[in-house]
Amino acid sequence: MRKTQASAAGLAGPAGGSRPAPARARPPLKLRLRRAVSRFGGPVFAGVVIALLYGPIIVLAAFSFNNSIVFSLPWAGFTTKWYSVAFGDANLRAALINSIWVAAIVAPVSVVLGTLSAFPITRFHFKLRGAAAMLVAAPLVIPWLVIAVSGQLYFHFLGVDLSQVTVLLMQIVVTFPLVTVLVAARLARFDRTQEEAAVDLGASQLQVLRYVLLPHLMPALAAGFILAFSWSFNNFEISYFVSGFNQLFPVWVYSTLRHATNLPEVNAIATLVSGAEVALVYLAWLFFTWRSGARTAREKADALLEAVR
Amino acid sequence: MSTRKALHLPLLVLLAATVGILVVLSACGGGSTTSTSAASATGPVKGTLTLFSYNDGFAAGYIKPFLQMYPDLHLKTAAYASGDEAVAKLRGGFRADVINLCAEETAATAVRLKLVQPIDTSLIKNWDRIFPAFYKLPGVTAADGKHYFVPVDAGVTGIIYNKDAISTPPTGFKDLFDPQYRGKVAMQDYPDAAIEDGALALGYSDPINLTPAQLTNVTNTYIQAKKAGQFRDFYTGAADIVNLFKTGEVVIAPGYTDNAYDIEHAGVNIGFVVPSEGQLLWTCGYGISPTCQNLPAAYALLNYYLSTQAEAYEAKTWRYMVTNQDTLNVVTPAVRKAADLDLPKDFQNVIPAAPPAQGYQQWIEDWQKVKEG
Amino acid sequence: MAAEAVLSARQRWQARAVRRLRPFGFLFGPVGVLLALFVAPLVLLLIMSFRYDSLYITKTGFTLANFAGIFTNPAYRTVARDTLMMATTAMLLQLAIAFPLAYFIAFKARRWELPVLLLLVLVDELNPIVRIYAWRMLLGRDGLINSALQWVGLTSRPVLWLLFSKFSVILVLSMSWVNYTTLPMYAAMKAINPIVFETATDLGAGWFTRWRRILLPLAAPGIFVAILLVYVPMFTDFATPALVGGPSSYMLGNQVADLMLEIGDWGTGAALSLLMLAATAVISVAAYFLSRLNQLD
Numbered sequence: 001m002r003k004t005q006a007s008a009a010g011l012a013g014p015a016g017g018s019r020p021a022p023a024r025a026r027p028p029l030k031l032r033l034r035r036a037v038s039r040f041g042g043p044v045f046a047g048v049v050i051a052l053l054y055g056p057i058i059v060l061a062a063f064s065f066n067n068s069i070v071f072s073l074p075w076a077g078f079t080t081k082w083y084s085v086a087f088g089d090a091n092l093r094a095a096l097i098n099s100i101w102v103a104a105i106v107a108p109v110s111v112v113l114g115t116l117s118a119f120p121i122t123r124f125h126f127k128l129r130g131a132a133a134m135l136v137a138a139p140l141v142i143p144w145l146v147i148a149v150s151g152q153l154y155f156h157f158l159g160v161d162l163s164q165v166t167v168l169l170m171q172i173v174v175t176f177p178l179v180t181v182l183v184a185a186r187l188a189r190f191d192r193t194q195e196e197a198a199v200d201l202g203a204s205q206l207q208v209l210r211y212v213l214l215p216h217l218m219p220a221l222a223a224g225f226i227l228a229f230s231w232s233f234n235n236f237e238i239s240y241f242v243s244g245f246n247q248l249f250p251v252w253v254y255s256t257l258r259h260a261t262n263l264p265e266v267n268a269i270a271t272l273v274s275g276a277e278v279a280l281v282y283l284a285w286l287f288f289t290w291r292s293g294a295r296t297a298r299e300k301a302d303a304l305l306e307a308v309r
Numbered sequence: 310m311s312t313r314k315a316l317h318l319p320l321l322v323l324l325a326a327t328v329g330i331l332v333v334l335s336a337c338g339g340g341s342t343t344s345t346s347a348a349s350a351t352g353p354v355k356g357t358l359t360l361f362s363y364n365d366g367f368a369a370g371y372i373k374p375f376l377q378m379y380p381d382l383h384l385k386t387a388a389y390a391s392g393d394e395a396v397a398k399l400r401g402g403f404r405a406d407v408i409n410l411c412a413e414e415t416a417a418t419a420v421r422l423k424l425v426q427p428i429d430t431s432l433i434k435n436w437d438r439i440f441p442a443f444y445k446l447p448g449v450t451a452a453d454g455k456h457y458f459v460p461v462d463a464g465v466t467g468i469i470y471n472k473d474a475i476s477t478p479p480t481g482f483k484d485l486f487d488p489q490y491r492g493k494v495a496m497q498d499y500p501d502a503a504i505e506d507g508a509l510a511l512g513y514s515d516p517i518n519l520t521p522a523q524l525t526n527v528t529n530t531y532i533q534a535k536k537a538g539q540f541r542d543f544y545t546g547a548a549d550i551v552n553l554f555k556t557g558e559v560v561i562a563p564g565y566t567d568n569a570y571d572i573e574h575a576g577v578n579i580g581f582v583v584p585s586e587g588q589l590l591w592t593c594g595y596g597i598s599p600t601c602q603n604l605p606a607a608y609a610l611l612n613y614y615l616s617t618q619a620e621a622y623e624a625k626t627w628r629y630m631v632t633n634q635d636t637l638n639v640v641t642p643a644v645r646k647a648a649d650l651d652l653p654k655d656f657q658n659v660i661p662a663a664p665p666a667q668g669y670q671q672w673i674e675d676w677q678k679v680k681e682g
Numbered sequence: 683m684a685a686e687a688v689l690s691a692r693q694r695w696q697a698r699a700v701r702r703l704r705p706f707g708f709l710f711g712p713v714g715v716l717l718a719l720f721v722a723p724l725v726l727l728l729i730m731s732f733r734y735d736s737l738y739i740t741k742t743g744f745t746l747a748n749f750a751g752i753f754t755n756p757a758y759r760t761v762a763r764d765t766l767m768m769a770t771t772a773m774l775l776q777l778a779i780a781f782p783l784a785y786f787i788a789f790k791a792r793r794w795e796l797p798v799l800l801l802l803v804l805v806d807e808l809n810p811i812v813r814i815y816a817w818r819m820l821l822g823r824d825g826l827i828n829s830a831l832q833w834v835g836l837t838s839r840p841v842l843w844l845l846f847s848k849f850s851v852i853l854v855l856s857m858s859w860v861n862y863t864t865l866p867m868y869a870a871m872k873a874i875n876p877i878v879f880e881t882a883t884d885l886g887a888g889w890f891t892r893w894r895r896i897l898l899p900l901a902a903p904g905i906f907v908a909i910l911l912v913y914v915p916m917f918t919d920f921a922t923p924a925l926v927g928g929p930s931s932y933m934l935g936n937q938v939a940d941l942m943l944e945i946g947d948w949g950t951g952a953a954l955s956l957l958m959l960a961a962t963a964v965i966s967v968a969a970y971f972l973s974r975l976n977q978l979d
Contacts, residue, residue, distance in 0.1 A: 049783055053805050135713065145920065150723035280807075
């Protein structure tokens with residue numbers, strides 16, 4: 001059908017209108033321009049946006065090898081000394097390690113809490129269901145700044161010192177609803193007849209859970225885990241207000257930018273961390289695509305979009 | 310299910326649960342912890358110690374001898390850019406063992422909020438060698454007669470100017486408002502420092518205890534100057550002002566001797582002038598938090614800061630004045646003169662900077678007005 | 683189900699009770715966490731906003747002075763106005779970029795659809811502070827853009843307003859969130875059957891008519907969802923203005939952060955947070971209902 005359309009209407013595109021097929025003579029400049037725009041405009045535009053999104057970090061990465069404090073040309077020579085400075089900085093190492101283990105705790109806890117809350121909301125019908133759903137969705141809607149400020153006041157009220165534990169707790173609160181949404185979306189699309197068939201064949205509740213539901217939920221759980229981990233690692237607003245002496249990585253970057261002049265070191269570590277994050281997630285995505293075929297990849301993207309819902 | 314009716318029950322349940330939780334939790338916790346450390350202050354110096362101070366408190370060359378003296382001690386550090394930030398954070402639950410406090414900023418508030426514990430001066434080796442005038446500063450000796458922080462260094466707020474851009478040296482705070490420097494001036498973004506600088510620029514003899522009329526005058530002068538584009542930036546901390554001078558965006562600003570050192574090191578040809586209107590003396594030192602569990606290490610650090618070795622480093626490197634009188638004999642006469650180490654003998658011509666005892670809230674609000682007006 | 687009839691009354695009651703309580707069993711953990719760490723702090727915030735709590739005020743007790751202070755102080759009005767202006771401009775800029783981009787990915791990209799989509803989603807993995815910092819390095823006086831401009835010869839002196847200005851805040855806000863803006867619009871457009879466009883073209887509609895009367899209304903829910911997702915975080919952001927903004931681009935988020943962590947006036951900080959919550963709630967609710975509007979058709 002597309003081919004017929006194209007031949008009948010000329011190049012159809014965002015800017016192209018319906019025109020009769022061009023004559024043999026060379027089309028006028030204006031038409032050529034329009035065609036070029038409609039053919040290349042889209043990809044060029046997308047390319048520009050992607051460049052704007054990734055460009056700054058790529059430039060950062062490039063300059064982390066520049067043998068100069070100043071972030072401009074001319075290029076002063078290739079060096080890896082900023083990386084050694086970064087690794088030699090005890091505060092930075094501590095901040096990175098803190099962020100990693102906090103995220104390593106927040107991610108599984110969020111997945112557990114998210115799954116636990118997704119089940120009743122999608123499957124059971126009980127009176128407080130709407131309220132429960134609203135409660136679980138609330139941290140996604142309330143601005144993180146407000147949650148962070150309330151957290152700071154709360155811990156002071158309780159007489160609890162600020163530390164990585166307080167950050168951990170608040171991060172769990174804002175992260176697990178994301179998992180809930182992902183798992184709920186996946187659950188909602190589940191074909192109940194499979195479950196009923198399993199029960200008919202004599203499976204216990206636990207077996208149904210393990211052998212029927214869990215495999216189906218796996219993509220959502222995996223996506224939830226990865227997203228929760230990166231949300232926790234990258235979290236800044238909440239960490240800024242409720243973290244204590246032992247800093248987390250984003251807070252470290254922020255303080256360094258505000259207090260010190262040692263910027264190239266930040267370039268180096270920022271490059272490393274960014275590269276690692278993107279690589280890890282991309283690898284995870286590739287892994288799941290490979291495991292379950294290309295369709296699940298689309299489903300995962302869709303699942304993400306559902307979360308974005 | 311009609312949404313109205315269905316909303317009432319869940320909401321009530323929610324409210325009840327929350328109130329219940331708050332009641333339970335307030336019964337358990339409530340207020341900030343002031344755990345008295347049962348740890349003794351004498352003993353081997355090992356373990357971990359956390360230090361919360363300005364950047365200079367743990368500058369590499371400055372702290373190295375201390376780290377070498379106590380190889381078994383692990384010192385963790387965190388920096389703050391302003392005393393206000395330090396106090397607000399500490400009050401919010403941020404915990405550290407040794408805290409850098411300054412008399413002109415927040416020492417009095419820190420004492421009031423019990424963020425530091427009384428110091429056993431018998432454990433401070435050089436306590437009696439401190440210039441007598443320093444004992445009277447708020448926080449060093451509080452109203453209850455106890456000592457809450459050990460003063461270590463001091464200095465005068467001066468006018469830093471770029472010698473390559475300004476041919477006739479400025480004379481005082483007045484020059485910061487001079488239209489010939491329009492757009493190239495930076496002021497300190499701390500309410501107390503900024504307003505005291507402004508008060509001296511206007512010629513008030515007592516920049517601390519301002520009458521409401523005088524305060525309004527200072528604020529209005531700032532607002533008018535800001536509207537006319539006099540200020541490029543309000544800076545917080547050394548890094549900001551160094552960058553501003555380095556890039557040439559600012560050619561004149563109030564600052565301290567360590568700022569001058571940093572800017573010079575960044576390659577800018579600057580001069581430091583003591584203002585004619587008055588010498589605002591800042592004094593900083595260190596105190597111990599009530600939650601400190603490693604008292605031997607804390608006292609060791611305090612003793613180090615007050616030692617002639619550490620203070621000589623400060624005098625030589627940053628041209629700080631020092632509080633330990635014996636340091637004067639340890640440094641070269643050139644350093645003694647450059648850092649003006651004899652000044653603390655007599656506070657007659659000096660204004661020990663401090664926020665006003667009353668009405669500081671109004672200063673804060675007025676400074677907010679200047680910043681956003 | 684036939685098996686139930688054989689059970690005794692007591693067993694039936696038990697089964698019913700279990701069924702009724704089961705959701706609560708599941709929800710106990712999550713809801714408990716939310717109540718203790720989310721609802722309770724917010725209630726505390728509400729209470730604190732009505733109390734005097736400042737480092738330098740000796741008064742205590744309940745008061746409306748915090749709110750009164752915010753409303754009467756012209757400084758807050760200026761900051762609020764600036765915040766509104768910057769957030770809205772950033773939002774419009776993003777919509778202008780994201781809408782064509784979403785259209786391209788949804789309808790035109792074909793084999794590039796998945797890679798581009800993946801790239802957009804992956805951007806989120808990058809640390810937001812690092813991304814802001816990267817822009818600061820690019821826009822600075824000594825930064826790449828300025829040195830490139832000078833090298834090419836467009837300017838002889840560094841362009842100062844590139845950094846520490848409203849421009850930089852708006853630019854960086856937009857760049858930080860534009861991927862989030864694109865995705866809901868893409869999702870909404872995916873739901874449109876392209877045959878609709880072809881039919882319209884057959885009936886003689888020009889591109890503008892197609893855009894205005896078909897694409898826009900059908901994609902509208904996506905636009906409002908995008909606004910719902912992105913506007914509130916931008917409005918309450920404080921890291922961006924703190925890092926790339928200057929004295930002229932102070933936002934409400936900075937104000938709250940200063941009140942809480944520098945000035946120590948927690949009463950006013952709580953009050954301002956609450957006001958921001960109210961304002962963003964209004965925007966969110968409006969956007970939510972607008973996004974549902976189309977579903978009536």
